[in-house]
Amino acid sequence: MRTITMISTAAALFSVGACATNSSTSDNEQDPVDCSTQTADTFTTGLDKQGVNGAVDFKLQSVDPAPSVRGNNTWVVQLSAMSAGVVGSPMDGATISASPFMPAHQHGSPITPVITATGNPGEYEITPINLWMPGVWQTTLTVTSGTADRAVYSFCVN
Ligand SMILES: [Cu+2]
Secondary structure, three states, X not given: OHHHHHXXXXXXXXXXXXXXXOOOHHHOOOOOOOHHHOOOOOOOOOEEEEOOOXXXXXXXXXXXXXXOOOEEEEEEEEEEEEEOXXXXXXXXXXXXEEEEEEOOOOEEOOOOOEEEEOOOOOEEEEEEEEEOOOEEEEEEEEEOOOOOEEEEEEEEEO
């Protein structure tokens, strides 16, 4: 009973969030979005982002499916230490989190991704990246071990 209550409350919150910011029917959860009109990253293997603090270099090695889709996605990212703008050694044993966010509606995703080292130097699998609504999602990858840093990957899904 308690569990059922919590689930319906969460569902209600997401519904309210989507409706409250709807200015047109194109923002509706059910409707596809024309991603060609949206500003977002285009995935290429090794898509590189330097962390905002200049301490970590992020390379998105793969997205599955590619391109990203509405629903659950699996990403692989490689982290390397960075100093004075120069990319150094791969970072093993890093503590990472990933949080998808939809800026148009100011909401996130209810599913927390699991992050696992792949065994390749500085490489981690992140799954699921849950992009549950059509539109642009900004997913922030945050490293909290060592010098904290973060980078944002932005993808449009339908
Ligand atoms: Cu949304």
